[in-house]
Amino acid sequence: MPAPWTAIAPILLLIASNVFMTFAWYGQLKVEHRPLWLIVLIGWGIAFFEYCLAVPANRLGRAVYAPAELKAMQEVITLTVFAVFSVTWLGERLTANHVVGFGLIAAGAFVVFKGPF
Secondary structure, three states: OOOHHHHHHHHHHHHHHHHHHHHHHHHHHHOOOOOHHHHHHHHHHHHHHHHHHHHHHHHHHOOOOOHHHHHHHHHHHHHHHHHHHHHHOOOOOOOHHHHHHHHHHHHHHHHHHHOOO
């Protein structure tokens, strides 16, 4: 049986990488007074750190999780980080349809982890 940290480390790395990814992709929505080329370069710079965390997360995670499980986990983490980001950074409201939609995606991840049928 693998050490507990080998199961937890990929999750923590994926959470951290998703924070960078969310800022790289959506953080610029609050910045309207900069040229698009600059926003793209800044986004690439932020995404570099996301990639530096996501690749090791998947490499380490492969020892414990199947690739489909890693992807399902990634999607749930992405939506969770995005929901928090959307409310706190962008000032958006989280509505019932968002919660239901995200919940359905999480249910899909649950099915991936509970297979095969």
